[in-house]
Amino acid sequence: MTTPSPDRRANRYAAPPQTNARREGSGITGKAIVLVFLAILVAFLFYGYRYLQSREEINASISYVSHEIIDEDTLRVWADVTRNHPDEEAYCIIQAYDYEKAEVGRREIAIAGDGKAAIRISVDVPTNERAVAGGVYGCSSLIPPYLDTKDPQYQVR
Structure with a gap:
């Protein structure tokens, strides 16, 4: 081949x-x-x-502790606020919920720079319906311009 x-x-x-x-x-x-x-x-x-x-950059964090129903239009919420820089101001948002877990109230609070790294706060949240539970949304060190940290209406009691 x-x-x-x-x-x-x-x-x-x-x-x-x-x-x-x-x-x-x-x-x-x-x-x-x-x-x-x-x-x-x-x-x-x-x-x-x-x-x-x-x-x-987040200065403060908040954690829910407990709540108490004051009346039909008010819920008291206790929360712990922890700050990385206690001398700086911060603000936090507290919420109130109904049985369906819908938000029925919200309160923004200012926390003055007082030098305390951890504090427990008590906040009365006005509601538009009967609230059955409380909660926390969060905190920030960027305080909105409408929230005056010197005004007692927005400060922690």
């Missing part, structure tokens, strides 16, 4: 792919994928850093 000539082989079978051209194309695609991956990684690290930095 004789082996076919190279010309006849080329006619019978497809020509072998040119490896150099294929490698160049896949190299560009591979580089593009790596660049996109690096861009996503850099963005993830940047936003992760910003998130952690913003979490550290």
